[in-house]
């Protein structure tokens with residue numbers, strides 16, 4: 001085993017230990033939390049090392065990188081699209097990814113529908129919510145969320161599986177706790193409305209600097225890049 005592979009193995013062990021502790025602290029089953037490894041800074045050998053150390057879910061925020069890295073992992077691994085998706089790139093990812101986390105407009109959802117229908121497949125998506133209202137970020141505002149969900153629910157080949165958010169970068173994850181709490185509440189509220197094609201079973205929140213807080217607030221999918229691929233390297 002190369003040094004890099006050894007470091008990544010240990011980084012994954014460390015992240016899993018923290019997931020377990022955060023879940024137990026919150027009275028949750030650690031097994032219900034999916035760890036997704038975000039490979040945007042990872043070299044091919046690092047992606048392979050993660051796959052060899054039990055990572056089953058991988059993510060990219062750029063289509064070009066995603067299509068390049070897909071081949072690095074075996075058939076038992078799934079890929080997620082977590083970055084802003086342009087409508088003209090949908091055909092490059094649809095049918096290849098397990099989940100698109102970053103749907104934030106009805107135009108994008110409709111374009112996914114069109115492509116999914118042509119391929120005769122169903123596309124699982126999350127709606128990306130800009131909870132904090134930061135101007136620079138993608139994501140639908142809280143106020144526009146319900147309108148988007150209701151319209152997306154009419155798209156036959158699109159299944160809304162939950163919500164995703166990116167919290168503002170912070171050194172103290174305590175300050176983003178209200179954002180995670182808000183996303184979970186939105187998810188519960190929408191789920192209770194029992195809308196066709198809308199199932200709020202996935203809550204994608206938490207990154208390297210805030211995932212323990214996100215787990216305490218109900219996340220069941222965390223997206224981790226730096227703590228796996230950059231730490232100690």
Ligand SMILES: *Cc1c(COP(=O)(O)O)cnc(C)c1O
Pocket residue numbers: 038040061082083166207208209223224225226227
């Ligand atoms: C890069 C990225 C991550 C991972 O962030 P880290 O801080 O490296 O853990 C998670 N989600 C999205 C959408 C990203 O772009």
